[in-house]
Amino acid sequence: MTGLDRKENFIRAVLLLTAFSAVSVLAVITVFIFAEGTPIMFRRGVGGFLFGLNWYPGEGRFGLLPMIVGSLEVTLGALLIGVPFALACAVVLTEFSSPRLRNILKPVIELLAGIPSVVYGFIGVVVLVPFIRETFGGPGFSVLAASIVLGIMILPTVISISIDALQALPPSYREGALAMGATRWQTVRMVLLPSARSGIVASIILGMGRAVGETMAVIMIAGNAAAVPRTPLDPVRTLTSNIALEMSYASGEHREALFATGVILFVIIMVLNTLANASSSRRARGKRG
């Protein structure tokens, strides 16, 4: 074996090790959460966890339904508020603005993603919560407040991936439509958006993942009451908040129940990611065809 071969092999081994360490961290986290969280679920019945309405860890009652509903409501609200703005923004930046404007605005939008979530939460507490309390009544800490802040937080994800999806379309679609006398808006609505649909769906699902997983901002503005909210003005507690709020002092079964919360969150996020991947790989196939 020559010196060069030995060097090559050494480098390869190092690279392989590095590559696997990233994957193994994920594997360890997965195993850890499931090992800690699933035993209590099976001991006390999965149904009780998923559909129980009462979360009183001191009395050994671990119903997670309020948090599951809370997470879903807040996420849905975030999508309802954020997605229309995000899509409008992506369409304007790709189809209706000069390259100069686009080159200024796109980095600014991506900068939004870099703002720490506690800052969003802070603005929510100082501005949004009092505003909701005074305008609509209720405590202000609410599903509505959390949805609005999360809706803003998912903008960068949805906008930048939708822009990528729209820009990836061949210019010939645009040309073909305009050459038939379509207006720019008709071209966007009837050709470009349907053509980029799978990429746009993927962007929405990734935004959804971000909204489900967000913790700090939500804790600060959602009110965190462990009850199913009746109106958008009621306080709400999400799965992530549940873990973050109680982990520091939980022990025994309570601690296990929080890991079970993590398991449910994990499953929800895995499902969303799989959907996003399936949707974007369909896009890749469509292009080849």
Add this chain to the structure above:
Amino acid sequence: MSLIETEGLSLFYGNFQALKTISLNIESCRITALIGPSGCGKSTFLRCLNRMNDLIDGVRITGRVAIGGRDIYRRETDLLDLRRRVGMVFQRPNPFPLSVEDNVLFGLKVHGQTDRKILEEKLQRSLEAVHLWDELKDRLKTNALELTGEQQQRLCIARLAALEPEILLMDEPCSALDPIATEKIEALMFELRKRFTIVIVTHNMQQAARVSEETGYFLLGELIEFGETSRIFSAPRDQRTEDYITGRYG
């Protein structure tokens, strides 16, 4: 009066002059071929006729282009209606990644046609015009990208036919197709000539000789010679045309 008349048409991309005072008349219901080496302004000229060059930044046009006797570069020209009357077929088939039906009906919907019965009738008649109806009548909901290249190009012609344009501009419509598909598209052009005026850009001289009645030869942005196809190919008047068609150049 000819259907298409250009007079001293010049086009600049920034400082580069891509078309140099082109004057030519194209008669209706004939096939006119524009030949010449790549990058000599044939496609640019074609795109002046439906004002697709407007979409490119930094393009400046001087001279006059009239269709049906009216200057299309006047300020009050209805650009959307112009593009309905002057359809364009592109080099690569570019059906939208939508269903066959949506592709054909796109133009009609864009121009405000909502009557279901008319749409259905147009769908069938347009596909029949390009001989796709029998092949596709059971696959109207199929995504157009699943069709073969030739079917896609036919579909692109069908979606124009649905709008009943006066003029069809074809920018090397067969260069992405194999010889058999090319032959079929050419046969189709021959039929369509009865209904539309066709202007085709090609750098395939045999194609120009086969399908066209009149031919113009472009070189470096200039129209060197224009006339009846048989005459251009048998007795060119300009040395440069002769060099090109005998294969000594380009």
